[in-house]
Amino acid sequence: MAETTGTTGTTGTTTEGVLPKGFRGAELGWPELERIPHPPHRLPLLGDLLGASRRTPIQDSLRYARQLGPIFRRKAFGREFVFVWGAGLTADLADEARFAKHVGLGIANLRPVAGDALFTAYNHEPNWQLAHDVLAPGFSREAMAAYHPMMLAVADRLTGHWDRELAAGRAVDVPRDMTKLTLETIARTGFGHDFGSFERARPHPFVTAMVGTLTYAQRLNTVPSPALLRRAARRNAADIAYLNHTVDDLVRARRDQGGGKGSGDGDLLDRMLDTAHPETGERLSARNVRRQVITFLVAGHETTSGALSFALHYLSRNPRLAARARAEVDRVWGDTAVPGYEQVARLRYVRRVLDEALRLWPTAPAFAREARADTVLGGEHPMRRGGWALVLTGMLHRDPEVWGPDAERFDPDRFDAAAVRARAPHTFKPFGTGARACIGRQFALHEATLVLGLLLRRYELRPDTAYRLRVTERLTLMPDGLRLHLERRTPASSDPRRPVPGAGD
Template structure:
């Protein structure tokens, strides 16, 4: 037994009682049941075969995966479990350091940054961001108008990435990446994708020889990380040089305010880590959510027609919708929620036992033992979502049906005190954008696209294009 396996056995004393894949190989473990390029989808297949809890052995590292609603109900209990930074998120610390997403619970920078940044996500702040979101969306529709007039399909994930990067850049940091003036993605996006891929691949490298096999990838990752840091340093440098003391966006709060109660401020290194975290997490997951929602709308014309009717009725045919009007698009929001149910763009979170406990009345966990919650399978648990859980149906999120379900079964933004701080920002932006696109265009699945999901810690449709036609109202 390796040191890693012994540690896992100590933390999970009866790990042998937990199902695991067949054909386990000495030293390599369950490598034959591993999908290096698509580990989430590979784990989804294993969950279908092995059930609501299983474990994997990858080069001696034991990973417990949980997806059953009853077990997740325990893992989200903050009195018993807490967030743990391991696997791909741990690897991502080379990019985000002690930023909000990648910080360990015991690092004081997490609570300090959370308290300082909380005002950036109040209702008053969202009202301030709304006009900027509209301007960024207008840049997207200007691009899509030209494609519609030319009869040229649009690259949905690519354009959603440009939109959401510009939105977080402009609202959060007063910085414009010029994405819509480029044919190719901004170099920041290219570097980010490279860093995310590297973080995912580092989860399954073999011990001892692993560092030898990943030298080239590590050099590329270092270059990607250095470039991202240089972009952020320029953003901060411009703000400081301008002598700007405002506190109406994320960067202003970090530079010019202190933690309430303690007076502690964020140091320059942590500010850089926070900016990188928000630029990456603030656009990557939202662009994926928008892309999946547009995919399902194109595949379900009856749902699209119903959503268009709602937009026309609530917003009218012309003019910019006000902040309050966005939340009135209840069916459009249900479309977004259902897309996030089937393909949560941040597909997992890790929970560790605060003290010795028993999971599901059967599996002993020592303090520090952790498990991965596999959200796409949780969101398909037939005991909660029904026998048709694979079917796209926005009416699952009608108010009476939401009230009838326990809250822990829908977790696209994580859970507990470490859940996504920008949830309302992302939902407002995505609902606004979907409403604007539905009011303006018919979406045509011109290539009979078959969904292919690419993984880079986050999830995104790959190679998805749409043909557009202007709506005549």
Template structure:
């Protein structure tokens, strides 16, 4: 195929089915050794960590490779130049597949899970985009502060009792409360609970089930996932009932949809209920509003909680960087008890810490792109219209040709403005790419920088010396079992931040490199 529309693909051997995948030259793309007929590349594979398995394979096989299991074959791409091609909106678009499609029973045609041809995506995007403007963000800022203060009260109690804090669990509570209050005027009372809110359990269950559907062969799913499918149906029904109740309370004008924080103040739910498209006059249908609320509650808390958790892990393991970031917070915020909106954006190093954490462990670890028309990727790999590839962000962010030979090392100064300008474009993609990239990116980054700034100013982070970073996969990535002890802030010395004892660095679970 020469890349022109309608060109005939090359002849394939009898029984060769790669053309069905839209990659006529699929056999040229390397795959792991020891492939088993029908079963595929299962030797040494882990059902619970498919992303980290793919990281290991990608290092050996190169920037384009494929994996197969039970007749399902996926082409992975991670090279910087190839990822830049796939980011070209004139040639490629978002592909909804794998675990994203598995979430459609929960989120339907919400912003994240809608197919490109479904009209509700563009309608919802245009209606909701003003909800993430600078003016809107300034109205969310006081609520973000209030939720973080509740977290710190909770952490103060743990510190006083000498208990370590459950970082992923508490970051999940924080980010769920933040998006629920700022977006929908709802209070889940997460910090008053000893167990996760049932809504959190249902969301985690839905994400985990979607991930399991990725690795279980479709013909065997009814047998192997029978119990899991029943639990997923119950989780989905609970999510629907909870969101329907929030919407009903708002429609009734009660202003008491779980606490009323933000209710009726022009938040995201108000926009969905009352705002028409500025050009067509269309409004979101009631069922789609429910799907959008579920989408924001899942996406708006899950990825941000992971980003904060990884950042806190790295700060605990790099006390010199934590001291620099803390000094920046002290300098920029001064004695202000509650920093203003503008002061958060001035935390340059704190933002670089977040970016570097998202580089090493982007909590959304991959995104799929499909060809808008027949094309050739990298001048070598022909793709038919509709053919797709999975951009493995976790490995794109470790490409040594882009990030250097020390790409495994945690170094926030990679995001110094000069270093950013010197790098090729489309090599840092924690929020996806193109028209379908995360609409709440600025919301998430502002929230995360505010939270890190407040926590740095209040605590020293003391890791468990025996802990080595483990990464749990449930469509998103999260540190597994991360607990930190909280030390009292010590005053700065005349020469700068106080010296810290060196802490032995953890090792990357994929490469064994120090993180």
């Protein structure tokens, strides 16, 4: 999920999710705000919203970033926000000694459902560190290897569904099916639950409620007052109630099965229920367990489904690159019917494809940082303690000083080992930064690499030639309306000895 804009974190909070009117530079922690450029034609009430869309604030910000440079500001309904994307400034903000995570407005808007869970906790709230220490072993190499068979089982349900669509002559709905896949994966591996997504013609109600809460949080960023969203607020309250009810049932079922009494060596839910902090002996409260489960179910599938969808889009549009990735799968996995855990990490080019998709469209498109003490950003911009800025990840990943003049081009070789070593640190940040970076990063990358390898081995991907990439925003990013046509590969076409155009590039 994306960090967008914000209230204060370590230095106190305002009403959750709502900044006071007239929030000016000094209050934001930028005493020399007037030195930072902003879009032209600013209006008294709307600020910089002229020509902007409430549905695509991130993409609007990318457009302004190209015009205004590595640091800029936008104003909407009396609220002023500072955006940073220059590589040098971002590296400065990544300094954990001087800056910390800032719970921005988009995240604070999710606190009614996620509270002080890992993603939405303020830095001063103790449950963040408690949950992190309790759950970190759930993402160890040993834990990941135990999740691998369940990931394979869910991927098998996806390919079964795609085979049926192919047999019926239908294109596949990529974002919808990737959402089903990743929801089932985190639900089964983390919580032993099956939503039955592939047996449903429509999205599971959990997904509908989740999308509703994310969309509502996004809308709160684009209106002068929450009072204008009374009907949407009632719908959001119903969505939150449904998420809570679903998770409470899931936890109750685990307790009925004996969960909460063991060693805490099982899945994520067992760890939440069973494990005490190794030093303090503290345990997660029942309320916090609910919040953590919701966070993992939402964040644990929403961003990964987007990454897979963007990767499949770019591969379908670049047959030579798809052939190269497919050749690697054939060579590394060979005739192995079921790839083992260790074989996934050997798909180095496939992983580069995913990294390049995350570079162009980081599905969590921004993260916010706040000053721990008075400081000067980049040696030029004074910031007071608690002052914050939003790192625009999608533009950081397009910085021509880092990625070259062709930064908009899809090129997985930007992530070969030599290129990565040659780049400055903190220039690729799809999972955030620092102590509060995504705890499930390795889980997401293993799942996505495995699934992409399986799909490349099984299918040729054919795009809809009339489709042009559209990106929908609901705090996270996802291709909109992406459908692909499939061709089942023949045994001859999957022969690892068969030459592949571009495989030696």
